[in-house]
Structures are given as structure tokens and as C-alpha cells.
Amino acid sequence: xxxxxxxxxxxxxxxxxxxxxxxxxxxxxxxxxxxxxxxxxxxxxxxxxxxxxxxxxxxxxxxxxxxx
Amino acid sequence: xxxxxxxxxxxxxxxxxxxxxxxxxxxxxxxxxxxxxxxxxxxxxxxxxxxxxxxxxxxxxxxxxxxxxxxxxxxxxxxxxxxxxxxxxxxxxxxxxxxxxxxxxxxxxxxxxxxxxxxxxxxxxxxxxxxxxxxxxxxxxxxxxxxxxxxxxxxxxxxxxxxxxxxxxxxxxxxxxxxxxxxxxxxxxxxxxxxxxxxxxxxxxxxxxxxxxxxxxxxxxxxxxxxxxxxxxxxxxxxxxxxxxxxxxxxxxxxxxxxxxxxxxxxxxxxxxxxxxxxxxxxxxxxxxxxxxxxxxxxxxxxxxxxxxxxxxxxxxxxxxxxxxxxxxxxxxxxxxxxxxxxxxxxxxxxxxxxxxxxxxxxxxxxxxxxxxxxxxxxxxxxxxxxxxxxxxxxxxxxxxxxxxxxxxxxxxxxxxxxxxxxxxxxxxxxxxxxxxxxxxxxxxxxxxxxxxxxxxxxxxxxxxxxxxxxxxxxxxxxxxxxxx
Numbered sequence: 106x107x108x109x110x111x112x113x114x115x116x117x118x119x120x121x122x123x124x125x126x127x128x129x130x131x132x133x134x135x136x137x138x139x140x141x142x143x144x145x146x147x148x149x150x151x152x153x154x155x156x157x158x159x160x161x162x163x164x165x166x167x168x169x170x171x172x173x
Numbered sequence: 174x175x176x177x178x179x180x181x182x183x184x185x186x187x188x189x190x191x192x193x194x195x196x197x198x199x200x201x202x203x204x205x206x207x208x209x210x211x212x213x214x215x216x217x218x219x220x221x222x223x224x225x226x227x228x229x230x231x232x233x234x235x236x237x238x239x240x241x242x243x244x245x246x247x248x249x250x251x252x253x254x255x256x257x258x259x260x261x262x263x264x265x266x267x268x269x270x271x272x273x274x275x276x277x278x279x280x281x282x283x284x285x286x287x288x289x290x291x292x293x294x295x296x297x298x299x300x301x302x303x304x305x306x307x308x309x310x311x312x313x314x315x316x317x318x319x320x321x322x323x324x325x326x327x328x329x330x331x332x333x334x335x336x337x338x339x340x341x342x343x344x345x346x347x348x349x350x351x352x353x354x355x356x357x358x359x360x361x362x363x364x365x366x367x368x369x370x371x372x373x374x375x376x377x378x379x380x381x382x383x384x385x386x387x388x389x390x391x392x393x394x395x396x397x398x399x400x401x402x403x404x405x406x407x408x409x410x411x412x413x414x415x416x417x418x419x420x421x422x423x424x425x426x427x428x429x430x431x432x433x434x435x436x437x438x439x440x441x442x443x444x445x446x447x448x449x450x451x452x453x454x455x456x457x458x459x460x461x462x463x464x465x466x467x468x469x470x471x472x473x474x475x476x477x478x479x480x481x482x483x484x485x486x487x488x489x490x491x492x493x494x495x496x497x498x499x500x501x502x503x504x505x506x507x508x509x510x511x512x513x514x515x516x517x518x519x520x521x522x523x524x525x526x527x528x529x530x531x532x533x534x535x536x537x538x539x540x541x542x543x544x545x546x547x548x549x550x551x552x553x554x555x556x557x558x559x560x561x562x563x564x565x566x567x568x569x570x571x572x573x574x575x576x577x578x579x580x581x582x583x584x585x586x587x588x589x590x591x592x593x594x595x596x597x598x599x600x601x602x603x604x605x606x607x608x609x610x611x612x613x614x615x616x617x618x619x620x621x622x623x624x625x626x627x628x629x630x631x632x633x634x635x636x637x638x639x640x641x642x643x644x645x646x647x648x649x650x651x652x653x654x655x656x657x658x
Contacts, residue, residue: 107600107609109640114594114620114630121588137596137628143621145596145630155589162585166536 112136113151115144124158188216188377191384193261195394200263202395204277207285208295209402213262214282220255225264225274229282234271296403299412299444307446309410312436316448319433320375321511324368327351327360328514338431348382362546368515369547369555376450379432383425392421400425404435404447405454412444493561499572501534506561518542519552534575539582549583594620595636597629612642 117125119141129135134150146154192200192213203209214225227243228235237256244252256272259265264278273279283289323337327350336342342358345351350364367375380401387397400422407413418426426445429435434451438444494512496504503520506529507513513530516522519542522532542552553576560570569576600606606627613619618635622628631639 107605107643108598109636110596110598112594112596114592114596116590116592117588125589137598139621139623139628139630143630145594148593151591155591158588159586162588 110136110145111148112145113148114139115146116142117144118142121158124161125154128154128157188381189258189262191381193263197263199395201275201277203398203402204275204281206399206402207281208406209399210278210282211285212402212405213264214285217259218255220251221259224252224255224259225282228265228272228274229279229286231273234268234273237267237270237272240272296407297414297417299414301443307410307412307436307438309449312410312446312448315436316433316450319431320372320450321509323432325511325514326358327364327368328511329360340428341431344379344382344386347386348378365518365542365545365547366551368518369551371558372450373454376434376454379434383428387421387425396421397425404429404451407447407452409447409449409452412446415443415445493559493565495556495559496561496564497534497556497571497575499574501575501578503532503534505530505532515555518545519547534579536582539579540586543583543586549579552579592620593633594630595633597631598627600627603627609639609642613639 115125122141122144125135125144125146126138132150134147134154135144136147137145139145192203195203203213214222217225224240224243228240240256241249241252256265260267260272264275265272266275274282323341323345326337327345342351345364346353346358348363349361350367351358351360353359367378370378384394384397384401388394396419400418415423415426426435426437427440429451430437430445432450434448436446436448494506495516496506498504503516505512505516508528513522513525516530516532519534519539520532521535521538522530524531539549539552543549553571557570564570597609600609606624606629610619610622610624610629613622613629613631613635616635616638618631618638619629620632621630
């Protein structure tokens with residue numbers, strides 16, 4: 106029997122996908138891991154995930170020399 | 174480059190879109206005005222102008238196939254798309270494979286070009302005595318002051334100036350460039366984008382908004398449109414008579430005065446003057462795009478700027494004043510509080526000197542702008558159009574390292590591209606999967622599919638249609654089963 110699941114398709118680069126998979130270990134929001142660049146997730150978590158990814162990326166950024 | 178031209182195309186397409194949306198009888202009424210025909214003709218692309226010109230003195234229809242033959246085979250798609258556009262604008266009419274210009278448009282454009290017909294649509298020059306104080310130069314500074322005062326008001330640096338009139342604020346509010354908040358009016362995201370546009374796009378935005386306002390107030394749109402097209406074909410620095418204007422047009426006149434697009438000595442004066450903001454709209458669009466056309470050859474791009482339309486009117490602040498170094502540092506030769514406020518949207522400002530400021534594009538400053546809805550392309554276009562003459566000579570104008578970095582910062586923010594969707598899995602048989610896959614493909618709703626896993630992701634709209642299909646199939650199957658019993 107066919108199952109239809111409502112959610113959000115995420116298209117991303119493989120690096121971002123890894124981050125999402127890591128976040129997923131804390132609380133399960135990924136419904137299906139489709140392939141290298143696609144994930145299907147629970148829509149209610151979208152905003153939180155985006156913020157979390159942004160924060161993580163932010164903490165991984167280094168300014169070359171302070172702004173003048 | 175493509176994107177920079179894009180903004181130019183965009184504003185033209187918005188007025189074009191508006192014309193396209195008009196019903197046929199409205200269009201005919203707009204076309205019955207030579208000034209409107211000429212203004213529309215000026216707004217067409219070069220290829221569009223060619224097509225119209227070639228057909229202007231043909232009295233009978235010609236075969237569409239023949240029109241396509243005018244271009245070399247590899248350029249035919251372009252001609253096709255232009256023909257399609259002209260038909261949407263109702264300039265071209267097609268009948269059984271033959272095309273011709275709309276008779277009204279043909280006649281009035283001929284009138285406009287060769288003289289004749291009702292010439293009052295080009296504005297009636299005022300012949301009475303006028304005060305000598307209104308010169309082109311004075312008009313230019315008047316218009317710039319008015320326009321900048323409005324932009325100033327938008328960025329919220331209007332402490333030293335009185336706020337613009339109620340009608341101006343009304344239009345800003347209606348176009349959602351600003352919104353009301355607890356502490357007065359506040360600029361919105363689209364307002365920030367508006368600030369970065371070139372002046373002619375900004376004026377078009379305001380005029381289009383005015384058309385919508387006119388519709389809402391149940392004014393005659395054709396009357397407003399004709400007046401608008403009349404205004405853009407007026408000659409700068411000459412007084413025009415207000416005598417022949419209708420009441421709605423008088424009202425519009427007063428409101429456009431408050432934007433600095435027109436000037437009147439006093440309310441109800443018998444004459445008005447157009448300013449360069451409005452007269453350069455249809456003719457001057459070429460001069461605005463000239464600084465942008467830098468990828469081909471910068472030298473020809475620069476010489477293409479007509480000296481008259483740029484030189485005497487452009488205020489120092491309109492000329493290029495920004496220097497951008499490869500290390501992302503920005504030097505801007507300006508004293509204008511407005512320009513500084515705009516730069517402050519996406520530049521980390523460091524020092525301010527009497528005649529110039531220094532700063533740098535940093536990841537944070539650009540991200541702040543991006544979070545306000547400003548796009549990387551808008552930032553790049555702004556920096557390109559306002560680049561210092563010293564930089565204008567280079568190709569490309571901006572250092573590639575910096576433009577790439579700005580785009581990378583933008584991409585970084587949008588690493589995830591989410592789409593609301595439905596996910597189908599656990600198909601029983603291969604045939605069932607393939608049938609649904611085929612159907613979804615036909616209606617173009619597939620976002621992702623895997624034949625091996627027999628899984629499918631479709632858009633939300635697609636889901637509704639597929640659900641209907643499944644339901645009707647089930648009903649058919651049930652009916653068949655009932656019939657078999």
C-alpha cells in the first residue's frame with residue numbers, strides 16, 4: 106500500500122547534509138534520507154534546523170584580521 | 174553582467190506587464206494618443222523597435238513566417254519571443270498566420286514621428302510670462318532635493334527636514350516600501366531594495382504604484398496612463414500649460430510635484446515644468462544602462478553616455494564615488510548623508526572625513542544586509558553603478574574576488590533549499606510506481622524520484638491532483654468490481 110507523508114524536501118550540499126545528520130542524532134526530524142544532496146524532513150523543525158546550521162557555520166568562520 | 178542587465182529589464186517589464194494586463198479596449202484608448210505610442214515605442218527593446226519600424230509603413234498584413242525570415246536562422250528564436258511580446262502588448266495583431274501592427278497604434282505612431290494628428294497629447298507649451306528663475310540647472314537641483322528628501326525620510330535621517338507630504342507617505346505605505354510602527358513609519362525589506370535601485374527604476378516603481386492607487390480610487394486608468402506618457406515625452410526646462418488637463422490629471426500633477434517629478438510655482442499655477450527625473454524615463458534609460466554595460470568593452474560603454482543627458486544634470490553625488498579594493502575595503506567620496514546611510518546598509522563604516530568615508534565589506538555587514546532581504550546582486554549592481562570614474566575604466570569594474578565573495582556569503586546563508594512537499598513510498602508493484610511517476614511527470618510536479626527505491630517526492634499542489642487521480646481510480650476499480658458481481 107502506498108504511503109504519503111507530508112513534510113519538506115531539503116536540497117543541500119553534501120557537507121550541509123552531514124551536519125543535518127549529526128543534528129538528527131539529538132532529536133529525530135529526518136523522515137527519510139533520500140540521497141547525497143536530498144533529505145526529507147519534518148516541516149515543523151525546518152526553521153530550528155536552519156538556525157542551528159547557521160550558528161554552527163558561524164562558529165566555524167574566522168575573520169582574517171580584524172576589520173580596519 | 175546578465176544580472177545587472179536584469180534589473181534594467183525588470184523595470185521595463187513591469188510597466189510592460191501593466192500594459193499587458195489592460196483589456197483590449199483600454200489598450201486601444203491608450204494607443205489613440207500619439208505621445209503614448211511614442212513613449213511605448215521608446216521603451217521597447219532594440220529588436221522590438223526594429224520589428225515595429227519595419228512594419229510601420231506596411232498597410233497590409235504580412236506573413237508571420239516572412240517576419241521570422243528577417244533574422245538569420247540562429248537569431249530566429251529571439252525574433253519569435255519579441256513578436257510574442259509585441260502581441261501581448263497588443264501592438265501586433267495576428268490573423269491566420271498574417272501579422273500587422275494594430276491600426277490605431279500604426280496611425281498614431283506615424284503621427285508622432287512625422288507630425289500631424291492631435292499634437293496636444295505632447296503637452297501644450299505655456300506661452301504666458303514666466304519668472305526667469307526656473308532654469309534647467311535649478312530644476313535639476315530642485316528635483317534632486319525633493320527626491321533625496323523622500324529617500325532620506327525612508328532611511329530615517331530626516332531630523333533636519335520636514336517629513337514629506339501625506340500623499341507621498343500614502344504611496345510609500347501602499348507600495349510596502351515603508352510600514353507604520355509604534356515610533357512612526359519604518360522602512361521594510363522591499364524599501365531597502367528600493368534604495369539600491371537606480372533612480373529611473375525608483376521613479377517607475379512610484380509611477381506604477383500611482384497607477385494602482387488610481388485604480389483603487391476608481392479614476393480612469395487610461396487618463397492617468399496617457400498623462401504619464403505625455404509627461405515622459407515633455408521637454409526639460411520648458412513650461413507647459415495646465416489648461417487642457419482634466420481634474421484627475423490636475424490632481425495627479427499636484428501629487429507628482431511633491432515627489433519632485435514636476436514643478437509648479439504655486440498650487441493651481443497655470444504652468445508646470447517637468448524635471449529630469451521624469452523626462453529621462455523613456456529616453457534616458459539608455460544612459461542609465463550605459464554605465465552597467467561594462468562586460469563587452471568599457472571604452473565604448475562609456476562613450477555611449479550622451480554628454481547632454483549626463484553632464485549638466487548629474488549632481489556630484491550621482492557620479493561614481495566609490496572605490497572598492499580587492500581586500501574588500503571601501504572608500505567613498507561623498508558628503509551626502511543619504512549615500513552614507515545607504516552604504517551603511519552593507520558596509521562596515523570605519524572613518525568619516527569631511528569629504529569621504531572609509532569602511533570595509535565584512536562577512537557580518539554583508540550578512541546583515543542579506544538578512545534584510547537585499548540580494549548580493551543588488552549590492553554588486555549598486556557598487557558598479559556608483560563606482561568611481563577611476564574604476565569604471567576597468568573590466569570588470571569591481572574586483573572579481575570581492576564580487577565572488579559577496580555571492581559566496583549569500584550562498585552560505587541559503588545552503589538549504591527547502592520545498593514543501595509530499596513523500597510517497599512503499600509502492601506495491603513496479604507498474605503502480607511507474608504509472609504514478611508518469612502522471613506526476615506529465616503534470617510537472619516531481620521534485621525528486623528514485624526508480625531503485627520506488628520513492629517519489631512531489632510538490633504540495635501535485636499531491637492534491639495525485640490524490641484525486643488515486644481516488645478516481647479506486648472508485649473506478651470499485652465500480653468495476655461491483656459490476657463483476
